[in-house]
Amino acid sequence: GAGVSQSPSNKVTEKGKDVELRCDPISGHTALYWYRQSLGQGLEFLIYFQGNSAPDKSGLPSDRFSAERTGGSVSTLTIQRTQQEDSAVYLCASSPSLSVNEQFFGPGTRLTVL
Amino acid sequence: AQKITQTQPGMFVQEKEAVTLDCTYDTSDPSYGLFWYKQPSSGEMIFLIYQGSYDQQNATEGRYSLNFQKARKSANLVISASQLGDSAMYFCAMREGWGVTGGGNKLTFGTGTQLKVEL
Numbered sequence: 016g017a018g019v020s021q022s023p024s025n026k027v028t029e030k031g032k033d034v035e036l037r038c039d040p041i042s043g044h045t046a047l048y049w050y051r052q053s054l055g056q057g058l059e060f061l062i063y064f065q066g067n068s069a070p071d072k073s074g075l076p077s078d079r080f081s082a083e084r085t086g087g088s089v090s091t092l093t094i095q096r097t098q099q100e101d102s103a104v105y106l107c108a109s110s111p112s113l114s115v116n117e118q119f120f121g122p123g124t125r126l127t128v129l
Numbered sequence: 130a131q132k133i134t135q136t137q138p139g140m141f142v143q144e145k146e147a148v149t150l151d152c153t154y155d156t157s158d159p160s161y162g163l164f165w166y167k168q169p170s171s172g173e174m175i176f177l178i179y180q181g182s183y184d185q186q187n188a189t190e191g192r193y194s195l196n197f198q199k200a201r202k203s204a205n206l207v208i209s210a211s212q213l214g215d216s217a218m219y220f221c222a223m224r225e226g227w228g229v230t231g232g233g234n235k236l237t238f239g240t241g242t243q244l245k246v247e248l
Contacts, residue, residue, distance in 0.1 A: 048235060057133070057220055057238035058174075071235065106174065110234065116162055116181075116224070118236065120174035 017041065019121035021107050027127045028097055036092040036124045040109030047090050048108040048118060049082060058106060064090065097128045132156065133221050133239035140244050142211045149196070150206040150242045152221030162224040163204040164236065165195065169217040177219075180204060211246045218243050 020039040028034050040047050045066045050058040060074040064084040075081070079097075084090040094101055104125050108118040134153045142148040154163065165177040180188045180195045188195045196205040208215055222236040 046234065050236075050238075055240075057240045058222075058236070060235045060237065063235050074235070104172065108174070116164070116179045116234070117176045118234070119176070120166075122171070122173050 019107055019109050019119055021105075021121040021124050023124060024122065025125045025127075027129065029129050030099060031096055033093065033095045034097055034126065036094075036105050036126070038090045038092070038107030038109075038121060040088065040090070040107070041111075041119055042088075043111065044109035044119070045087065045112050046110040046118075047084060048110075049090070049092050050106045050108065052104045052106060052123070054103070061092070061105075094126075097126075099128050102126055102128045131239075132225075132237045133223055135221055135239035135242050137242045138240075140242055142208075142244065142246055144213060144246055144248055145210055147207060147209045148211055148244065150208070150219050150221075150244065152204045152206065152239060154202050154204060154221075154223050156202075156223065156225050158225045160226055163195070163197070164222040164224070165193070165204075165206045166220045166222060166238075167215075167217045168220060168241070174220075178206065208244075213246050213248070216244060216246045 022037045048063040049061040052058045062072050062082045064070045079095045082092045104123040106123045108120045110118045161182045163180045167175045178188050178190045178193045178195050180197045187197050192209045194207045218241045220241045221239045224234050
């Protein structure tokens with residue numbers, strides 16, 4: 016079946032602009048995660064959604080970052096007033112539930128802020 | 130303190146040889162899980178293997194095995210019979226707690242080890 020998809024695959028923007036990154040999880044997966052991978056670094060947790068519960072936003076680096084998940088499926092990560100340090104690959108992952116260990120990752124969105 | 134430490138930024142191995150990638154972790158939570166992911170140059174994260182803190186036996190998945198030494202807080206990945214396609218970045222990660230009350234299974238990653246398999 017289809018895996019996790021993300022769009023766009025690449026995004027170049029100017030400093031100060033807002034960007035929206037999209038994630039389509041695997042159908043039926045209730046848990047959805049956003050991570051950020053800066054150049055040459057490991058992944059950094061940003062936010063996760065589980066069903067209808069309030070999201071865990073503990074990893075968001077600033078109030079310029081927000082995310083929503085509509086209808087328990089598609090998620091959008093929004094970065095307002097982008098800064099050069101926001102340049103990274105943003106990865107989305109989904110999992111069937113919190114009782115399943117494996118997280119299935121999408122291909123990521125490479126964000127470049129000029 | 131770093132929660133996940135991978136001390137080998139780069140490793141080389143000959144094809145068909147075995148290789149061990151090191152990972153140490155730090156947590157005070159008695160319930161945790163340890164993961165290894167592979168990231169080829171294409172960028173996608175591929176799950177390899179999982180070890181729970183209460184698992185008595187070391188996890189194995191095909192050519193991958195996890196050498197879990199709880200007292201030393203290490204979770205090294207062993208790849209047997211290396212293949213050219215194993216060349217990639219490898220990340221060790223940890224989940225602390227479990228489920229909703231345990232932080233939702235969010236993962237903390239190490240900085241990775243770049244493995245290059247040579248002929």
